[in-house]
Amino acid sequence: MDPLRLSQIDEASISSLSSASIASDPIHETNSVRSYHPGRKSRLNSVASVPPPTAEASIKSGDHVPAHSSGFRRRTSTVTSWFRHQGSDDASLEPVSRKLTRQFTQQTAPGTSAFFVDGMLPNSVDDANEEAISTILNSEDSDNADSDDEERDNDLTKLNSIKKQVTHEVKQQLNKIGFFDPKFDRVKTMFHFVKGYFLITGVIMAIYSLYWGAMYHRTSRLKNFDFWVIVDEQDTLSQYVVEAANRVPNIGTWIPKPYQSISNDTSQLHSIMARKVYRQEIWGAVVVQPGAASDYLAALQSNSDFNTTGLMEVIHETGRDYVAESSYFTRAFAYLQQAFTELQPNMTAELTAQLSDSQKLAVLDKLLSPIMFTVTDLTPAHLLAPIVSGPQQFGLVYLHLLSLLQFAFFQPYHNKIASELKDASFIAYRLISSQITYIILGLGYTLVQVFFQIDIYTAYPHKVGFLIFWLSSYLVLSSLGGVNENISIFLQAVKPNLIPMWMFFWMVSNIAPTYYPISLSPKFYRYGYMMPIKNGYDLYKTLLFNTYKPANMPRNVCVLIGWVLITNALLPFTMMYYTKVKSEENKKKIKLLKKLKKLRAKHHVFRDNTVEEKPSPQ
Known part of the structure; x- marks a missing residue:
């Protein structure tokens, strides 16, 4: 089964389905259970449609449900085949070189959920959940993957019976309710909102305090x-x-x-x-x-x-x-x-x-x-034109935003390539492609200075000055982008909703010790000497105003190169950690679905026994 389809089953749906299954009474469900078939064909449910039970399957299962056409054509489903493969012993034979790239085909842009359901409309989420759950419930039981064909047919018959009993309940569990519906727990929802407000307010106050603290008692x-x-x-x-x-x-x-x-x-x-x-x-x-x-x-x-x-x-x-x-x-x-x-x-x-x-x-x-x-x-007075404040001050903030935007912009390309490359090749691709991106963006940033006649040749002659300004822009972009990429992938695996908060913190922590001499801030802000934007700021001062090069330039270049090397060295480990977390999540979902099938099978047997023991009316 494609992990993308499995990931569309949100945890709330599975949890509610499991709890309802345990609490359900098979005796009272005998006359109310009917087959569930997805509605009209849509973009989300067109991949793996649930066919109606055939007459043969109905006879074998003991439930005489008239066969009818749902309007769908049954075809081999990648969802079913993948689920069968995951449950079998052959899954252990999957090449290790494909596990990382298979997980990264699911990766979304920063700031969004790792699963493709949070950005959908509610009805689309229902369709995706109904389709994925229905398909898995109708797939062959992975615990019997080593059995012969006859056992597979028996399992399929049992699963068809389970499907008829479960799918209607699944549909009911996934149905939405109104805000004023008694089933909607408004108190609990309000509590979660209040807790979230306290959390985000505290974080915002802490981050703003970091910036305001750099200016506190500055005159002293x-x-x-x-x-x-x-x-x-x-x-x-x-x-x-x-x-x-x-x-x-x-x-x-x-x-x-x-x-x-x-x-x-x-x-x-x-x-x-x-x-x-x-x-x-x-x-x-x-x-x-x-x-x-x-x-x-x-x-x-x-x-x-x-x-x-x-x-x-x-x-x-x-x-x-x-x-x-x-x-x-x-x-x-x-x-x-x-x-x-x-x-x-x-x-x-x-x-x-x-x-x-x-x-x-x-x-x-x-x-x-x-x-x-x-x-x-x-x-010289001609170097102090007001337009110099562009690359010297605000341009550094824009470089930080640019390093974030390129990561989100190229994410679909990375996902597509991840489906075709082995792990080692994909890691090499990510490392090389990101550096090429920063080089191209740095060139564009440098050309903007030239177009607006900003003198970037003060410290060095024309050709050398252009190349050094370009290299400096690349180092700033690569150091900022490398940190953002590592942290975004890590948070995407553990807590995706913290990614925007991280970006805000990373920007403020870089800017706080930058635009004024560090000697005017508390000693705590000397951490700015190792921050990318502070070193980029000092580096641009040298290039734009021809200040004394040995004073800051060697430190600036070494710090920026250090950030580039460290972040690129950590990126493979961050990607492997992301893969590990997502693989474990998928395994937990598969395990939960297996338990649900077994539970439904037991209920089905108990229901059949109850019906047989019930005396027939005279």
Whole structure:
């Protein structure tokens, strides 16, 4: 019997049928039992129709039921032949290489039941259950598979008798009832719904808490940003810059350092600090030129032209973290400028004490002009176009969804191929086909960036840059899809209704530590360093903004490759576990149907004996 047809017998129908069979009284069923034949031919019951009992079978069974035509043509049923084969000793001779693929022909798309009944309309489910049960009840008893032809004929006669007694009851058990029918247990149903609501609400709260927790008390961790303030300790201007940095409210830790600790060559201070920021040793730097106050005072005394824009410089790199830079650093630098502007009159008063009244009047306009910081962003402005947020942020979420959609989209193809390949070949096919799919999808994702003129060649030349961006997209897709495929197959075997919940959890757990620096979240979120989306996010930053490659790129590539290797290594074992679970479920159903046949046979014998002992009316 095809496992697909057997799987269409839902557990509720079998359970109700078994309980009703045990509780039934054969004596009272003698005059009410009649044969059951499926109704009009439909798509679901056209495979194995139940023929009416022949006159010969009726005579042998002792029940004189007039033969009539049901309008169906009897033909050899794969359901009957498979059931006969499963019950016989020949079933043990089935090649092991076909057991896995036979189970995977039943596999449905993620998020649906492993059986093909949950997505049907109620009447279609009834037809499928009636057809499968009726066919199995009319099949030859598998316990007598080794008997000769005469014994098979006797068994068939007995089963025909059982069929007449059982099939009407089967039909009654499968009939639907209304919502307000007294037989419908509304209290029990409501209890199950309430229990489900509590479960799903608890899970949703836990998953959302995972994301909200990454942002909880984030402002208290802004001090984890380190900014160096390079100053001349003997210079008045440097002293006021340090005081202004201390007034910046709760954004970063501003660490004053004498320029002598960096380099005695003052002309190299800018390049040295820019290199430290680029290599991600610090988040930013403020450089005050040594002797800046003395140069400023000399310009005031001589009333000469003096460019104050070179006195103070702020160095940072937006490409290191696009969101954090725009959310916090820009605001921090604005606070720094505002604080220094408020302190500048005090500094000016201290410096102009050395000027005469005529000199003060001559340079009054310069004294009233604020001294501004020069802000240097190591990331070129043309790379910070708003469209970059597509692949840098939201594109990663879409890649995750794409890895899910391809798994569901190609599932029918996998099922069809599973019916033709041996187990080893099918496993190899799944491993290879999934990687080819991720390569093709990664190419499509990369071409979208090219079509919208996003500069993906910043870190590498044109041809190499395209290939590396393509490879990075493939690694992200393969790592995400490999996890989804393994978990979906596993849950499909044990608890299919948890698959959507898993997908939701996997997405949130990946996103929570990704879009902001992990240093702004609790230490728990350092697990993000091993998550596929976080590593893909850092990898795209390197490719799109040309950030320092040794800082993150080796780790990103190794983690993503590790996910690909581990998930592909686990996939064969996951598929074998799925096969084992589904095989055991099918065996349990067959065993239950055998017990039902034996029980009906005993009731049939008991009924015949009761009828024979009943005295005939005079």
